[in-house]
Amino acid sequence: MSGRAAAPARAWIRLPSGRRLDLLAPTPLDWTDEDLAIGLSRTFRWGGHSIWPGAPLSVAQHSLAVMALRRRARPAPGPGELLRELLHDAEEGLVNFDCISPLKPFLGPGxxxxxxxxxxxxxxxxxxxxxxxxxxxxxxxxxxxxxxAEAVHVAGWSRAEVRDTLGIRAAVMEADPLVAEHGGTPWQPWPPEQAAARFLAALRRLLPPEAGALSRPAGPTTNPA
Incomplete structure (x- = not known):
């Protein structure tokens, strides 16, 4: 035995900005807004499966859709609630993994x-x-x-399967909530670059000034060596 202390557990990832993030010990300044938008645009729902050619459905696009539904619901939301909707799956963009819900218990408490x-x-x-x-x-x-809606219009499940196999009891909406603002073909997954740009624009519209100052620090890295 060498007598040396064991190195602390760590799980570093390098982000598009050049910053690095230790997934086991993250801090709020470890990523840029662009890093988050890119990460969410490259993290795919439904296990990455899609009936559409091209890219699968990203968590970025899903997040924008949920926010669009909330914007139309009552009581009318303020910017803070819309921001919370937009970022409800934000951690998935940092770890780059959207685990389907039935699998999560098998991954354990860690x-x-x-x-x-x-x-x-x-x-x-x-x-x-x-x-x-x-x-x-x-x-x-x-x-x-x-x-x-995604299960039917993106992943290819039938309405009966959504209810009986997936156990989702919600009615399947027909209208894509994103078409009114962004146009395009209803329910078609966006290319990652487009999803990232649209997510980033929405995020910056909703950020209060003090959060905006925090979210765009000047230095290229924040974690120590």
Whole structure:
């Protein structure tokens, strides 16, 4: 035995900006807004499967769709609630993995703790309030409704399968909530570059000035060697 202390656990990733993030010990200044947008645009829902040619559906596009549904719902949301909707899956863009829900229990408590840790630094970074009970219920209804629609229009499940196989009870909406603002073919997944640009634009519109100053620090890296 050498007597040397074991090195601390770490899981570094290099981000597009050149910054690096230790997934096991993240801080709120470890990524840029662009890093987050790119990460979410390259993280795919439904296990990366799609009936559309080209790119699968990104978490960035899904997040914008859920936010669009909330914008139309009542009571009318303020910018802070819309920002919380936009960033409800933001930690997935940092770890670059959207695990389908039935699989999560098999990944164990360590993975759930990792998700919670990343979600906490996202909330700190962008000044997100904890979900109030009724607000979270509204969010879950919209998120599940979006999942039901994606299952049919993107992943190729039948409506009966959505109900009987996937266990999703929400009605399958026909109208793509993103078409009114962005145009294009309903339900078609966007290319990652387009999804990233649209997510980033929405994020910057919603950020309060103090969060904007925090979210775009000047230096190329923040983690020590």
């Amino acid at each position: 993975f759930l703790a990792l998700q919670d840790r990343l979600a906490a630094v996202v909330a700190q970074r962008y000044g997100l309030r904890a979900w109030e009970v009724e607000a979270h219920k509204r969010h879950k209804r919209l998120d599940v409704a979006m999942a039901a």
